[in-house]
Amino acid sequence: MKKPPDLHELLGDDLPEDEVERLRGVDALLRSVPGPPHEIPLSLTHAVEQLAIEPARIPRRRKALALAFAVLVAALAFGVGRWSGGESFDAAWAAELAATADAPGASAVVQVGERDEESGNLELVLDVSGLPPLEPDEFYALWLVEDGEWGATCGYFSVGEGETTVRMTVSYEIREFEAWAISTGHPNEHPPPLLRAEIDAA
Amino acid sequence: MSAAVATAESDSRLIERVAGGDRDAFTELYRRFARPVLAMALRQLGDNGRAEEAAQETFAAVWRSARSYKPERGSASAWLYAVARHAIIDRARQRREPAVEVPEEVSPEAGPADRAEGAWLTWRVHSALEQLPERERAVLELAYWSGLSQTEIASYLDVPLGTVKTRTRTGLSRLSGLLEEVRA
Numbered sequence: 001m002k003k004p005p006d007l008h009e010l011l012g013d014d015l016p017e018d019e020v021e022r023l024r025g026v027d028a029l030l031r032s033v034p035g036p037p038h039e040i041p042l043s044l045t046h047a048v049e050q051l052a053i054e055p056a057r058i059p060r061r062r063k064a065l066a067l068a069f070a071v072l073v074a075a076l077a078f079g080v081g082r083w084s085g086g087e088s089f090d091a092a093w094a095a096e097l098a099a100t101a102d103a104p105g106a107s108a109v110v111q112v113g114e115r116d117e118e119s120g121n122l123e124l125v126l127d128v129s130g131l132p133p134l135e136p137d138e139f140y141a142l143w144l145v146e147d148g149e150w151g152a153t154c155g156y157f158s159v160g161e162g163e164t165t166v167r168m169t170v171s172y173e174i175r176e177f178e179a180w181a182i183s184t185g186h187p188n189e190h191p192p193p194l195l196r197a198e199i200d201a202a
Numbered sequence: 203m204s205a206a207v208a209t210a211e212s213d214s215r216l217i218e219r220v221a222g223g224d225r226d227a228f229t230e231l232y233r234r235f236a237r238p239v240l241a242m243a244l245r246q247l248g249d250n251g252r253a254e255e256a257a258q259e260t261f262a263a264v265w266r267s268a269r270s271y272k273p274e275r276g277s278a279s280a281w282l283y284a285v286a287r288h289a290i291i292d293r294a295r296q297r298r299e300p301a302v303e304v305p306e307e308v309s310p311e312a313g314p315a316d317r318a319e320g321a322w323l324t325w326r327v328h329s330a331l332e333q334l335p336e337r338e339r340a341v342l343e344l345a346y347w348s349g350l351s352q353t354e355i356a357s358y359l360d361v362p363l364g365t366v367k368t369r370t371r372t373g374l375s376r377l378s379g380l381l382e383e384v385r386a
Contacts, residue, residue, distance in 0.1 A: 002349040009352065010345055011374070012367040023371075026378040033324045035347030036241045036331065037253075044240075044254050048232050048261045052225040101263040101288030103270060104281060132270045 004031065090114065091125070095180055095197040099130070103194035106130035110142065110180055110197075121169050124154060128182065129163040131194065140184055142168065144177035145196075150187040151177050175199060213278035214271075221268035231282075232261055238328035239286045242321055246290045256293040260286045283325045330380040338373030341366055 004010070007027045011020060091111035099106040107130055113123035126142055134140065139156040146152070155168035179198045185191035213234070219227035239260050243253035263285050271281050331339050344355045352370075356363040 004346045005352060010367075010370050012364075012371075015371065023374045023378055026374055026381055029323070029327055029381060030342065030346045030377075033320075033327045034241065034245050036237045036328050036343065037244060040236045040240065041250075041254055044236070044257055045232070047258045048236075049229075051258075051262050051265045052228045099288065101259060101285050101292055102267050104267070104284035104288060105270065105272075105275060130270070 095199065097180055097182060097195035097197040099195050100193055102192055103131060106195055108182060108195045112174060120171050122171065122174070124168040124170060126157070126166045126168065127163055128157075128159060128166070128195075131159045131164075131182075133159055133161070134184065138184055140182055140194075141186075142166075143181050143183070143187070144172065144174065144199075145179040145181050145193075146177050148178070150181075150190070153187065213282075214273050217264075217268050217271045217278050217281070218273075220264065221271065228261075228265060231264065234332050235282055235286075235329065236261075237332060238325050239282075241328045242283075242286055242325050243290050243293075245324055246321060247294060252293055256286075256290045259289040259293065263289060279326070279329055283322065286325070287321065326381060330377055333380055334373055334376055338369050338376065341369040342373045342377070345370060 007020060007024060010027070011023065090113060092114045094109055094111040097108040097110065106128070108126060108128040111125045111127075113125070115122050124142070128140075131140060139158060141156050142154040143150050144152040144154065152170075152172050154170050154172075155166065157164070157166040157168075177199055179196055181193035182195040183191035183193050213231070216227045216231045216234075220231060236257065239257045240253055243256040243260075244250070247253050247256060260282075264282065267285070271278070275281075331342065334342070340359070341355060344350050344358065345352070348355075350358060352366050353363060356366045359366070
């Protein structure tokens with residue numbers, strides 16, 4: 001394809017030279033980037049239109065499920081708090097989760113403690129920030145990816161403003177999974193990860 | 203207040219409305235940013251089909267995650283750029299293929315930092331173009347990326363050559379104001 005004409009040719013000869021110079025910067029910018037798509041595909045527009053459906057009311061069954069989760073989270077928080085309250089934490093290794101397109105600006109680090117030889121449990125400490133607070137009946141989850149799917153749940157949590165630190169306990173062989181993931185919702189809903197980190201099998 | 207700031211505030215307000223489930227605001231946001239998103243996706247992925255998928259995922263993420271936008275953390279355009287960039291990277295990862303760069307004449311051997319800068323520049327320029335009146339945007343796009351001469355553009359649009367020149371001047375002038383930060 002031919003290069004665009006010289007700026008003088010684009011503007012004509014009757015424009016004052018200082019005005020031509022003023023526009024030279026934006027002319028250079030336009031020459032430095034590739035052109036836009038000629039038109040927006042109708043298939044894309046149609047697909048995007050379908051996205052903006054009215055948010056469905058939460059079915060009664062899901063509300064009951066959410067309530068059950070709330071009880072579970074509270075119970076876990078109480079249990080974990082009793083188990084780890086006031087104790088120091090020595091991380092054996094850690095992973096930094098990267099935000100996906102669904103949560104730009106979010107960040108999280110999960111630290112994995114040494115396995116307790118007596119119980120076989122591992123303590124996790126999750127530091128997360130940049131996620132928006134959810135409705136009272138919604139939760140975030142830290143989970144492990146297996147075959148691209150939700151493989152195992154580490155725990156559910158809520159967030160406040162700024163950084164939130166959450167302690168969890170699991171007994172999994174974490175390095176047998178593919179990745180860490182954080183999302184909202186429940187495994188059956190196949191929520192897209194908001195943050196994710198690959199797990200090195202080594 | 204500059205036109206650019208006023209527009210940024212307007213984009214910001216649209217995202218806030220989208221966060222509240224406002225479909226009209228979402229449609230308007232799509233109208234403004236569909237072309238910049240597609241342009242950047244095409245540049246990064248080099249394939250129309252994958253670029254369209256990435257663009258769709260971008261707007262799906264905008265619809266789902268508008269609540270995570272915090273105006274005090276940055277401009278609406280920068281937030282949308284980050285959403286699009288993540289969607290494009292995700293699309294490249296899903297296929298287990300590296301993102302490719304459509305070669306550019308300016309920096310055919312650019313490194314990662316240059317490529318990121320190039321993607322941001324592409325985004326800003328095309329976002330600004332979307333803010334121009336249609337008649338000015340059309341003339342500029344034809345002048346810079348179609349390979350047509352000014353006379354051919356006049357013939358194509360069925361307007362006098364002088365009108366093409368006038369629209370080019372006013373379009374470039376308006377664009378210069380919108381892109382003042384980029385050129386600084």
